[in-house]
Amino acid sequence: MVTLKDANYSEIEHQCQLELEKLKLEEESLISELNGMLNQRTYIEDKIKGLSRLMPTLKVMKHEAQELVTTINDISDSSEKISSKIRQLDLARGNVDECLLRVNDLIDLEICSQGVQQAILDLDYEKGAAHVHRFLSMDQSLLKRTANDMNNVTNMLKSVRTLQDAASQLRAIVEHKFNEAITNEDLVSVERFFKIFPLLGMHQEGIRDFCSFLRTKIGLTADKNLKSAISTPLADKRHSIIYADTLILLFEGLARVIDTHQPLIETYYGPGRLLSAVSILQKECDKQVKRIVLEWGKARQIQKKIQQVSETSRMTSSGSFSKIEKTDPKDLDIVIGEITLMHFRCEIYNKFLQRKVLADIEVGISETEQKTKSIKTLEQLILNSDLSQCKHDLLSHYLRLEQYFMEESVAKAVNMDSLEPGQQTSSMVDDTFFIVRKCIRRSISTGSLDGICVIINNACRVLENDYCDILKARLKQGYPSGYLDLTQAYNVLHNSIQQGRLQPGDTEQSRTAFIVALNNADISTEYVTALVDNIMKEIEGACPNMNTKEQGKLESCLSGISAVSAKLSEIIEYGIQQLKSTAIKPRVNPWVDTFMNFSHQLSEDELSAYEAGESFVQTLIMNLETLLSSFKHILSTNNYELFIQVLTLEVTQRFEKVVMKSQFNRLGGLVLDKEVRSLAGYIVSGTYWSARDQFARLTQIATILNFDYIEEINDYYGNADGAINWRLAPSEIKTVLNLRTDFKSEEIKRLRL
Amino acid sequence: MDDYKFLFKVVLVGNAGVGKTCLVRRFTQGLFPPGQGATIGVDFMIKTVDVGNEKVKLQIWDTAGQERFRSITQSYYRSAHALILVYDISCQPTFDCLPDWLREIEEYASSKVLRVLVGNKIDRDDREIPIQVGEEFAERHNMYFLETSAKESDNVERLFMQIAEDLMKQARMTNVPRYDPNSYNVDSSSQESSCCSRLT
Ligand SMILES: Nc1nc2c(ncn2[C@@H]2O[C@H](COP(=O)(O)OP(=O)(O)OP(=O)(O)O)[C@@H](O)[C@H]2O)c(=O)[nH]1
Ligand SMILES: [Mg+2]
Numbered sequence: 001m002v003t004l005k006d007a008n009y010s011e012i013e014h015q016c017q018l019e020l021e022k023l024k025l026e027e028e029s030l031i032s033e034l035n036g037m038l039n040q041r042t043y044i045e046d047k048i049k050g051l052s053r054l055m056p057t058l059k060v061m062k063h064e065a066q067e068l069v070t071t072i073n074d075i076s077d078s079s080e081k082i083s084s085k086i087r088q089l090d091l092a093r094g095n096v097d098e099c100l101l102r103v104n105d106l107i108d109l110e111i112c113s114q115g116v117q118q119a120i121l122d123l124d125y126e127k128g129a130a131h132v133h134r135f136l137s138m139d140q141s142l143l144k145r146t147a148n149d150m151n152n153v154t155n156m157l158k159s160v161r162t163l164q165d166a167a168s169q170l171r172a173i174v175e176h177k178f179n180e181a182i183t184n185e186d187l188v189s190v191e192r193f194f195k196i197f198p199l200l201g202m203h204q205e206g207i208r209d210f211c212s213f214l215r216t217k218i219g220l221t222a223d224k225n226l227k228s229a230i231s232t233p234l235a236d237k238r239h240s241i242i243y244a245d246t247l248i249l250l251f252e253g254l255a256r257v258i259d260t261h262q263p264l265i266e267t268y269y270g271p272g273r274l275l276s277a278v279s280i281l282q283k284e285c286d287k288q289v290k291r292i293v294l295e296w297g298k299a300r301q302i303q304k305k306i307q308q309v310s311e312t313s314r315m316t317s318s319g320s321f322s323k324i325e326k327t328d329p330k331d332l333d334i335v336i337g338e339i340t341l342m343h344f345r346c347e348i349y350n351k352f353l354q355r356k357v358l359a360d361i362e363v364g365i366s367e368t369e370q371k372t373k374s375i376k377t378l379e380q381l382i383l384n385s386d387l388s389q390c391k392h393d394l395l396s397h398y399l400r401l402e403q404y405f406m407e408e409s410v411a412k413a414v415n416m417d418s419l420e421p422g423q424q425t426s427s428m429v430d431d432t433f434f435i436v437r438k439c440i441r442r443s444i445s446t447g448s449l450d451g452i453c454v455i456i457n458n459a460c461r462v463l464e465n466d467y468c469d470i471l472k473a474r475l476k477q478g479y480p481s482g483y484l485d486l487t488q489a490y491n492v493l494h495n496s497i498q499q500g501r502l503q504p505g506d507t508e509q510s511r512t513a514f515i516v517a518l519n520n521a522d523i524s525t526e527y528v529t530a531l532v533d534n535i536m537k538e539i540e541g542a543c544p545n546m547n548t549k550e551q552g553k554l555e556s557c558l559s560g561i562s563a564v565s566a567k568l569s570e571i572i573e574y575g576i577q578q579l580k581s582t583a584i585k586p587r588v589n590p591w592v593d594t595f596m597n598f599s600h601q602l603s604e605d606e607l608s609a610y611e612a613g614e615s616f617v618q619t620l621i622m623n624l625e626t627l628l629s630s631f632k633h634i635l636s637t638n639n640y641e642l643f644i645q646v647l648t649l650e651v652t653q654r655f656e657k658v659v660m661k662s663q664f665n666r667l668g669g670l671v672l673d674k675e676v677r678s679l680a681g682y683i684v685s686g687t688y689w690s691a692r693d694q695f696a697r698l699t700q701i702a703t704i705l706n707f708d709y710i711e712e713i714n715d716y717y718g719n720a721d722g723a724i725n726w727r728l729a730p731s732e733i734k735t736v737l738n739l740r741t742d743f744k745s746e747e748i749k750r751l752r753l
Numbered sequence: 754m755d756d757y758k759f760l761f762k763v764v765l766v767g768n769a770g771v772g773k774t775c776l777v778r779r780f781t782q783g784l785f786p787p788g789q790g791a792t793i794g795v796d797f798m799i800k801t802v803d804v805g806n807e808k809v810k811l812q813i814w815d816t817a818g819q820e821r822f823r824s825i826t827q828s829y830y831r832s833a834h835a836l837i838l839v840y841d842i843s844c845q846p847t848f849d850c851l852p853d854w855l856r857e858i859e860e861y862a863s864s865k866v867l868r869v870l871v872g873n874k875i876d877r878d879d880r881e882i883p884i885q886v887g888e889e890f891a892e893r894h895n896m897y898f899l900e901t902s903a904k905e906s907d908n909v910e911r912l913f914m915q916i917a918e919d920l921m922k923q924a925r926m927t928n929v930p931r932y933d934p935n936s937y938n939v940d941s942s943s944q945e946s947s948c949c950s951r952l953t
Contacts, residue, residue, distance in 0.1 A: 396821050454825050459829065
């Protein structure tokens with residue numbers, strides 16, 4: 001009891017002690033706070049004193065601010081007044097200005113009316129026209145008002161009438177003199193009066209008359225050029241492109257006329273007037289182009305050529321390369337070249353016109369609506385010109401002939417196909433792609449994207465149909481099996497192989513033909529890719545500013561060529577499958593099947609004897625070596641790779657089959673494992689691609705058959721450290737284990753995989 | 754990256770002025786262009802549409818009807834998946850030329866191409882070709898048939914959408930790789946039967 005009480009007291013005491021400590025701490029902090037406040041007191045008192053000193057100043061400030069507001073209001077009022085005064089002043093000054101203008105006009109009117117008559121009498125038309133120009137520059141309505149405001153009206157009206165009379169007199173004179181100068185071919189006077197027209201407000205007439213004059217001159221030159229073109233002797237170096245030359249002369253002449261006279265027009269007539277000048281010149285351009293193209297068509301017998309070409313293509317449209325007499329594509333080569341040149345020149349001239357006139361419109365016409373209208377007029381002028389029509393016709397002719405040229409030349413290349421000794425591919429590949437590239441290049445030189453696209457489309461058709469079909473047809477004739485000595489066949493047959501005309505029994509020739517076709521298909525794939533890359537670059541160089549739509553058009557057409565690659569791959573696949581069934585299977589299967597002739601249940605002695613002799617796998621490898629080496633140098637690299645792939649697949653599958661039909665003991669398994677390894681090693685060493693994967697199943701089968709005891713499978717299976725990626729299903733593993741005669745089937749059955 | 758699964762080429766042909774360009778512009782841009790000039794060569798437009806849950810990209814080639822561009826336009830027939838042959842219901846000569854157009858199609862287009870006959874400008878009240886005449890012609894030549902107005906936007910959407918759906922159906926049916934090109938005679942015959950059904 002006592003101890004309990006004691007304990008209670010000591011506890012209470014301890015608590016009191018704690019409380020006391022807490023209170024002490026609180027006291028200390030309160031004291032320090034109080035001290036802090038005391039310390040601030042003086043500072044705060046200072047502040048208060050300072051503030052009370054400021055009070056009177058603030059009052060003064062408020063008062064002053066109010067005064068300022070009043071002042072500002074006053075100022076604003078007065079400035080309002082001032083500005084209205086200024087407005088009045090402006091008005092007054094405007095009136096004064098107008099008055100001055102009127103006075104000036106009046107004075108000038110007087111001067112001009114006096115001067116103009118004298119100038120006309122003096123034949124000083126520049127001076128006279130300058131007077132009229134001054135008169136015309138006066139605001140005519142203002143003049144009328146002046147007349148109403150004046151007392152002495154008669155004088156002024158007289159001056160006006162004088163000037164109006166003088167103006168029409170001068171106009172008549174200038175027009176007359178101008179025509180006279182033209183008749184006399186007096187170029188100096190022509191230019192002189194050309195400059196006077198705009199002074200008299202005769203801009204349109206001036207441009208019309210002047211450009212008609214230029215037009216006549218251009219026409220005369222063009223006539224002369226065309227005549228000399230027509231009479232160019234056949235022996236002349238430029239005979240074959242003389243009409244292109246004539247067209248070029250015309251365009252260069254026109255461009256020169258425009259280039260030299262544009263500054264003149266701009267200086268005396270102001271910018272923005274080139275369109276009307278060009279419209280007049282275009283008439284002559286149209287007329288001459290039409291004549292040149294007409295004469296060209298006659299001289300080159302274009303209609304006849306086009307007709308022949310379309311007749312042949314109609315007749316052959318069903319069967320691609322039949323034997324009808326037709327125009328030799330070579331005979332068209334030159335005229336096709338001439339057309340591209342002519343078309344290109346038309347294209348360039350149109351672009352030149354567009355650029356020139358657009359620039360002039362840009363500078364000369366500021367009002368948007370008027371500008372759009374002018375641009376539209378220009379577009380229509382170019383679009384509807386006979387030049388453009390001729391250009392379209394030329395392109396149409398070009399396309400007809402070029403398509404024929406490509407088709408027929410490729411047909412020829414195919415028909416004249418030949419094999420150089422030691423080559424893996426025959427001449428038709430290089431020849432065909434040379435022709436296709438040449439035609440596409442030529443289309444690029446027309447400068448017309450539509451033209452390029454058509455020729456690309458045509459190239460797709462020729463390659464995909466005509467060309468690929470020939471390759472396919474050759475492969476379809478098959479690869480004859482029988483005794484294999486292709487190297488020999490190759491040597492025998494190095495000259496022209498004419499496909500489809502092989503004698504029956506020409507086994508070696510058929511084989512060579514087959515292999516060459518397969519190689520041709522492979523190399524063509526590379527050529528197609530290179531072709532697309534090259535022409536893409538060339539087109540980008542020739543048409544640098546294609547818009548997205550044009551680019552889309554081109555890409556769509558080019559993708560057609562890429563599609564040819566797909567077709568070629570199909571053909572190669574077809575050929576390889578053919579080889580598989582005639583050259584690989586019939587040989588490989590018997591070789592592998594000899595496996596069954598050997599016992600795989602060996603004693604130690606039998607093992608030594610087996611290893612000392614010619615083993616199964618050595619023979620197999622030797623045979624495969626012979627087979628592969630007979631194809632190695634005649635197949636293209638890619639095709640040879642494909643060939644090994646197919647061969648490997650065939651060998652491994654067949655091998656698996658015969659293993660599954662055999663029975664093994666421990667040593668037999670050991671031998672198999674060794675044999676599979678050396679076979680895999682042999683094939684892998686000869687290829688670039690990984691053949692090991694194709695051996696996976698066979699290797700695993702051999703591993704199983706090489707086990708010391710059944711449970712060894714657990715080292716390779718499931719979560720074991722040595723676990724491998726099995727290509728055999730659990731049931732297959734068990735089947736393989738069962739091939740071992742020394743493994744008990746109940747134990748195998750008990751395995752849990 | 755475009756996220757479309759199918760790309761089809763649709764080519765419009767027919768006499769000058771029957772409204773090919775207007776049909777295409779109505780479909781691709783939703784407008785009826787005023788003061789439409791004749792097409793030069795061939796024009797190219799793209800529109801991606803949804804068919805079911807799939808994006809289908811239609812590459813539309815609008816060819817010029819004028820004779821002088823024939824050598825350009827013919828070269829687009831071969832790769833076309835669908836050909837739209839257009840005439841003007843208010844202009845007999847454009848209908849009379851249809852056999853010529855069909856001959857061209859026979860000569861240049863793939864035998865598998867989907868062919869659609871379109872009588873355009875039905876908003877006009879000076880019709881010269883009764884609808885039955887067009888219908889009958891289409892039936893005789895195994896073509897789809899539809900009358901449209903590019904101006905009033907009648908049947909335009911439907912025309913192109915139906916083509917997209919049909920081509921997609923076809924593409925799905927023939928997803929077996931064409932190993933031997935000679936084998937396509939087989940599926941072209943099966944496809945012809947579907948051509949007899951009509952859009953209207
Ligand atoms: N009333 C009416 N007019 C139309 C219709 N579609 C087109 N047009 C008019 O027909 C004319 C020719 O139309 P385009 O679309 O340029 O004809 P096109 O077939 O493209 O002609 P080309 O390009 O020369 O082959 C234009 O004046 C159009 O306004 C239509 O549905 N109704
Ligand atoms: Mg059009």
